[in-house]
Amino acid sequence: xxxxxxxxxxxxxxxxxxxxxxxxxxxxxxxxxxxxxxxxxxxxxxxxxxxxxxxxxxxxxxxxxxxxxxxxxxxxxxxxxxxxxxxxxxxxxxxxxxxxxxxxxxxxxxxxxxxxxxxxxxxxxxxxxxxxxxxxxxxxxxxxxxxxxxxxxxxxxxxxxxxxxxxxxxxxxxxxxxxxxxxxxxxxxxxxxxxxxxxxxxxxxxxxxxxxxxxxxxxxxxxxxxxxxxxxxxxxxxxxxxxxxxxxxxxxxxxxxxxxxxxxxxxxxxxxxxxxxxxxxxxxxxxxxxxxxxxxxxxxxxxxxxxxxxxxxxxxxxxxxxxxxxxxxxxxxxxxxxxxxxxxxxxxxxxxxxxxxxxxxxxxxxxxxxxxxxxxxxxxxxxxxxxxxxxxxxxxxxxxxxxxxxxxxxxxxxxxxxxxxxxxxxxxxxxxxxxxxxxxxxxxxxxxxxxxxxxxxxxxxxxxxxxxxxxxxxxxxxxxxxxxxxxxxxxxxxxxxxxxxxxxxxxxxxxxxxxxxxxxxxxxxxxxxxxxxxxxxxxxxxxxxxxxxxxxxxxxxxxxxxxxxxxxxxxxxxxxxxxxxxxxxxxxxxxxxxxxxxxxxxxxxxxxxxxxxxxxxxxxxxxxxxxxxxxxxxxxxxxxxxxxxxxxxxxxxxxxxxxxxxxxxxxxxxxxxxxxxxxxxxxxxxxxxxxxxxx
Numbered sequence: 001x002x003x004x005x006x007x008x009x010x011x012x013x014x015x016x017x018x019x020x021x022x023x024x025x026x027x028x029x030x031x032x033x034x035x036x037x038x039x040x041x042x043x044x045x046x047x048x049x050x051x052x053x054x055x056x057x058x059x060x061x062x063x064x065x066x067x068x069x070x071x072x073x074x075x076x077x078x079x080x081x082x083x084x085x086x087x088x089x090x091x092x093x094x095x096x097x098x099x100x101x102x103x104x105x106x107x108x109x110x111x112x113x114x115x116x117x118x119x120x121x122x123x124x125x126x127x128x129x130x131x132x133x134x135x136x137x138x139x140x141x142x143x144x145x146x147x148x149x150x151x152x153x154x155x156x157x158x159x160x161x162x163x164x165x166x167x168x169x170x171x172x173x174x175x176x177x178x179x180x181x182x183x184x185x186x187x188x189x190x191x192x193x194x195x196x197x198x199x200x201x202x203x204x205x206x207x208x209x210x211x212x213x214x215x216x217x218x219x220x221x222x223x224x225x226x227x228x229x230x231x232x233x234x235x236x237x238x239x240x241x242x243x244x245x246x247x248x249x250x251x252x253x254x255x256x257x258x259x260x261x262x263x264x265x266x267x268x269x270x271x272x273x274x275x276x277x278x279x280x281x282x283x284x285x286x287x288x289x290x291x292x293x294x295x296x297x298x299x300x301x302x303x304x305x306x307x308x309x310x311x312x313x314x315x316x317x318x319x320x321x322x323x324x325x326x327x328x329x330x331x332x333x334x335x336x337x338x339x340x341x342x343x344x345x346x347x348x349x350x351x352x353x354x355x356x357x358x359x360x361x362x363x364x365x366x367x368x369x370x371x372x373x374x375x376x377x378x379x380x381x382x383x384x385x386x387x388x389x390x391x392x393x394x395x396x397x398x399x400x401x402x403x404x405x406x407x408x409x410x411x412x413x414x415x416x417x418x419x420x421x422x423x424x425x426x427x428x429x430x431x432x433x434x435x436x437x438x439x440x441x442x443x444x445x446x447x448x449x450x451x452x453x454x455x456x457x458x459x460x461x462x463x464x465x466x467x468x469x470x471x472x473x474x475x476x477x478x479x480x481x482x483x484x485x486x487x488x489x490x491x492x493x494x495x496x497x498x499x500x501x502x503x504x505x506x507x508x509x510x511x512x513x514x515x516x517x518x519x520x521x522x523x524x525x526x527x528x529x530x531x532x533x534x535x536x537x538x539x540x541x542x543x544x545x546x547x548x549x550x551x552x553x554x555x556x557x558x559x560x561x562x563x564x565x566x567x568x569x570x571x572x573x574x575x576x577x578x579x580x581x582x583x584x585x586x587x588x589x590x591x592x593x594x595x596x597x598x599x600x601x602x603x604x605x606x607x608x609x610x611x612x613x614x615x616x617x618x619x620x621x622x623x624x625x626x627x628x629x630x631x632x633x634x635x636x637x638x639x640x641x642x643x644x645x646x647x648x649x650x651x652x653x654x655x656x657x658x659x660x661x662x663x664x665x666x667x668x669x670x671x672x673x674x675x676x677x678x679x680x681x682x683x684x685x686x687x688x689x690x691x692x693x694x695x
Contacts, residue, residue: 076115076116076117076118076127076128077118078117078118078119078120080118080120080125080139080140081120082096083095083096083140084096084098085105085118085125085127085140086102087114087115087127091104091106092104092105092106092115092127092134092140092143093105094140105136105140105141105142105143106134106142106143114129114130115127115128115129115130115134116128116129116130116155116156116157117155117156117157117158118158119158119159119160119165120139120140121160121165121180121181122180123137123138123139124136124137124180124181125139125140125143126158126165126167126181127143127158128155128156128157128158128167128168129145129155130154130155131145131151131152131154132145132146132147132148132150132151132152132153132155133145133146133148133150133151133155133158133167133181133184134146135181135182137180146181146182148182148183148184149175149183149184149185149186150167150169150175150184153169153170153172154169154170154171155167155168155169155170156168156169156170156195156196156197156198157195157197157198157199158198159198159199159200159205160200161200161203161205161219162203162219163178164176164177164178164219165177165180165181166198166205166220167184167198168195168197168198168207169195170194170195171194171195172186173186173187173188173191173195174186174187174188174191174195174198174205174207174220175187176219176220187219187220187221188216188220188221188222188223189221189222189223190214190222190223190224190225191207191209191214191223192209192210192211192225193209193210193211194209194210195207195208195209195210196208196209196210196236196237196238197238197239199239199240199241199246200241201215201241201244201246201260202244202260203217204216204217204260205219205220206226206239206241206246206260206261207223208236208237208238208239208248209236210235211225212225212226212227212230212234212236213225213226213227213230213236213239213246213248213261214226215260215261226257226260226261226262227264228261228262228263228264229263229264229265230255230264231252234250234251234252235250235251235276236248236249236250237249237250237251237276237277237278237279238277238278238279238280238290239280240280240281240282240287241282242282244258244259244260245257245258245302246260246261247267247280247282247287247303248264248280249276249277249278249279249280249289249290250276250277251276251277252266252268252276253266253267253268253271253273253277254266254267254268254271254277254280254287254289254303254306255267256302256303267299267302267303267304268303268306269304269305269306270297270299270305270306270307271289271291271297271306272291275291275292276291276292277289277290277291277292278290278291278292285300286298286299286300287299287302287303287306289306330362330363330364330369331362331571331582331588356373356376356379358373358374359371359372359373359374360372360373360374360400360401360402361400361401361402361403362403363403363404363405363410365403365405365410365424366408366424367382368380368381368382369381369384369385370391370403370410371388372400372401372402372403372412373398373400374399374400375398375399376390376398377390377391377392377395377398377400378390378391378392378395378398378400378412378422378429379391391422391429392429393427393428393429394420394422394428394429394430394431395412395414395417395420395429396417396431397414397415397416397417397418397439398414399414399415399416399417400412400413400414401413401414401415401441401442401443402441402442402443402444403444404444404445404446404451405446406446406449406450406451406466407449408423408424409421409422409423409424409466409467410422410423410424411432411444411446411451411467412429412444413441413442413443413444413453414439414441415440415441415442415456416439416440417431417439418431418432418433418436418439418441419431419432419433419436419441419444419453419467419470420432421466421467432463432466432467432468433470434468434469434470435461435463435469435470435471435472436453436455436461436470437458437472438455438456438457438458440455440456440457441453441454441455441456442454442455442456442482442483442484442485443483443484443485443486445486445488445493447488447493449464449466450462450463450464451463451466451467452473452486452493452510453470454483454484454485454486454495455483456482456483457480457481457482458472458474459472459473459474459477459479459481459483460472460473460474460477460483460495460510460512461473462510473505473510473511474512475510475511475512476503476505476511476512476513476514477495477497477500477503477512478497478499478500481497481498481499481500482497482498482499483495483496483497483498484496484497484498484525484526484527484528485527485528486528487528487529487530487535487572488530489530489531489532489535489549490532490613490614490615490687490689491506491687492504492505492506492530492549492610492612493505493506493510494515494528494530494535495512495528496525496526496527496528496537497525498524498525498526499523499524499525500514500525501514501515501516501517501520501525501537502514502515502525502528502535502537503515504610506610506611506612513609513610515535515547516551516552516553516554517554518552518553518554519545519547519553519554519555519556520537520539520545520554521542521556522539522540522541522542522545523540524539524540524541525537525538525539525540526538526539526540526568526569526570527569527570527571527572527582528572529572529573529574529579530549530574531574531593531615532549532614532615532617533548533549533614533615533617533628534546534547534548534549534593534596535547535548535549536572536574536579537554538569538570538571538572538581539567539568539569540568540569540584541567541568542556542567543556543557543558543561543566543567543569544556544557544558544561544569544572544581545557546596549612549614550608550610550612550630550661557591557596560589560591561589566583566586566589567583568583568584569581569582569583569584570582570583570584574593577592577593577594578590578591578592578593579591579593579596608630608631608632608659608660608661609632610630610632611629611630611631611632611682611685611687612629612630613627613629613680613687613689614627614628614629615689615691616666616678616689616691619691619692620691620692620693620694621668621691621692621693621694622693622694622695623667623668623669623671623693623695624665624666624667624668624669625665625666625668625691626663626664626665626666627639627652627663627664627666627678627691628661628662628663628664629661629662629680629682630660630661630662631657631658631659631660631661631662631682632659633659633683634656634657634658634659635656635657635682635683635685636655636656636657636682636683637653637654637655637656637657637680637681637682638651638653638654638679638680638681639651639652639653639654639664639678639679639680639681640652640678640679640681641666641676641677641678642676642677642678642679643674643676643677644674644675644676644677649671649676650666652664652666652678657682668693671693672693672695673693673694673695674692674693675690675691675692676690676691676692676693677689677690677691678691
């Protein structure tokens with residue numbers, strides 16, 4: 001056993017200078033780029049070129065990770081025999097390891113302005129650029145700019161049909177080559193306007209022009225317009241082909257043709273109606289659409305319905321609450337209700353009706369999910385959002401702020417109507433406001449069978465009888481302040497107050513002690529969360545703060561957060577090693593707690609104000625772990641370990657200790673895996689916690 005003792009005399013709170021340098025917040029929509037230019041696929045990987053980066057998804061677009069930073073924005077991606085080629089600004093880069101690493105392969109003297117497209121044919125590589133044709137005669141290992149008839153012409157696209165390579169130029173029509181791209185001949189009549197894209201459909205050529213879509217059935221010699229059923233004035237920006245189906249992206253959505261363009265049908269259900277589609281692709285039997293400013297959407301049913309594929313969550317969402325329910329996170333916002341697997345953070349839209357406005361809170365109760373909306377009351381779904389039913393019978397106020405559940409009873413806090421309860425399988429809500437002097441509620445917290453209710457300016461109320469009666473519990477809280485939220489860590493309850501900061505209570509009478517505001521520069525606290533060892537506070541305009549329990553100074557942990565609105569933190573939620581932050585207009589951001597804790601040494605030399613037994617860390621552990629505790633006064637202390645049957649295993653502390661904070665290292669190398677308990681006895685104070693040895 002090794003014990004570290006921190007004595008009193010002066011206050012020192014030491015954070016290593018590199019605590020937060022490598023840890024960053026990441027937006028859970030997955031994509032830094034919202035402009036999508038191009039898609040490509042290799043085996044089970046999908047690649048997307050957007051403004052500033054190339055992203056890869058290994059799970060059909062659920063999650064995207066950045067693969068290459070391209071300063072000019074990736075416009076072209078080509079996959080050839082396990083290799084990936086892309087434009088990296090004004091040059092070509094290649095990857096042979098699924099995009100993990102990239103190497104430039106363009107001659108320095110032949111860098112071009114913009115690269116639009118690639119094709120490989122007979123071990124030759126041809127790239128369409130703003131300055132003509134970039135050519136490779138050695139499978140793409142090196143490239144050079146050809147000085148032929150296409151030199152200094154803007155070439156938008158290149159394709160292979162039969163024994164010919166075809167190049168579509170912006171303003172000079174279509175060219176073909178019979179000698180692997182060295183020389184080119186202009187061909188064809190009937191095209192109008194400038195060319196945007198060129199594709200092969202079966203044995204035909206299809207061209208997307210400024211004026212619409214055209215087809216050639218005779219190798220490009222003649223072209224016919226195929227705009228039947230397309231809206232007048234449509235601006236087509238992209239095209240994709242799968243077998244005999246043609247898909248086009250336009251300023252009015254996605255259209256599909258199954259008969260070589262003779263007829264078109266719109267397939268845009270679920271796409272933002274006022275946003276243009278900048279790219280379409282078919283990958284692994286799914287359709288993908290890049291939507292201007294809104295990232296990527298995916299359809300798994302050939303365009304019948306589209307859903308976002310940016311981790312699924314709108315990056316501009318105003319998040320009002322994040323809660324944990326079983327294996328899921330629930331997030332409420334003005335964009336609707338969302339659910340996510342807690343381990344992977346894949347957000348799925350719960351399809352809450354848009355007409356019913358902003359959702360303030362979500363809760364899983366029984367087999368259903370309940371949504372509290374602002375002005376429209378409570379809604380319930382039993383099929384993960386496919387259908388929502390309004391359940392307002394008995395509610396006299398439909399401005400819902402918060403939920404809490406105790407056993408088989410659901411409670412709802414309203415603004416102006418106080419607290420209502422709803423017993424499972426009952427038909428109506430019942431008001432439970434006896435003892436409440438203020439009906440403008442803000443927060444609810446269930447602690448076992450007890451309830452805490454936070455109000456707008458009358459502090460905290462406690463109910464120990466399922467809401468039948470309420471008594472104020474405001475000793476130590478500032479008068480007239482707004483309670484923003486609760487958090488729980490062990491026996492400690494934390495209350496976040498708008499102007500007064502964070503308060504803690506660790507006794508059954510709910511008496512509050514103020515936690516220092518040193519280092520907390522924001523004028524307004526909005527949200528609060530806690531782990532066994534740390535407290536987190538979300539502010540309005542200054543981001544997120546963190547402080548170890550028992551500490552004396554807050555530290556900002558905003559690395560990775562970008563933009564002013566992202567610093568307005570409406571909600572915080574913690575599970576295992578993740579902390580999620582819901583922002584006011586910038587979606588949900590996530591960060592690893594272990595990153596935050598790395599290299600943090602909390603040396604506390606100020607007298608603690610409360611008895612605290614912290615959760616051991618790490619937990620689970622193998623074979624060593626650290627147990628820490630704090631004493632506000634001199635006491636005789638025992639700290640003992642017990643097995644699951646209650647048999648004493650070892651004694652770590654058995655002596656009189658001065659007031660202070662202590663850490664004890666325990667090595668369980670000679671014990672078998674299992675659940676153990678550690679118990680601190682200090683005078684009349686005692687507390688027991690669980691720890692898990694996992695070998």
